[in-house]
Amino acid sequence: MKQEMKCVSCGKKVESEKNWVEFPCPGCGKVKILRCEKCKKLENQYECGKCEFVGP
Numbered sequence: 884m885k886q887e888m889k890c891v892s893c894g895k896k897v898e899s900e901k902n903w904v905e906f907p908c909p910g911c912g913k914v915k916i917l918r919c920e921k922c923k924k925l926e927n928q929y930e931c932g933k934c935e936f937v938g939p
């Protein structure tokens with residue numbers, strides 16, 4: 884099953900965006916965290932759906 888390509892902070896789809904980041908969750912390392920440029924800039928909080936790690 885394909886993981887949905889959306890920002891974990893705002894839920895916006897990043898597929899059509901140019902600038903977004905993808906990195907493994909710092910908490911569990913098993914989940915890919917996607918963030919759009921806006922949330923990265925604003926340092927919006929995100930939460931891992933697996934280990935409930937919350938981070939900027």
Ligand SMILES: [Zn+2]
Binds near residue numbers: 895919920922923
């Ligand atoms: Zn976002």
Ligand SMILES: [Zn+2]
Binds near residue numbers: 908909910913933935
């Ligand atoms: Zn995690």
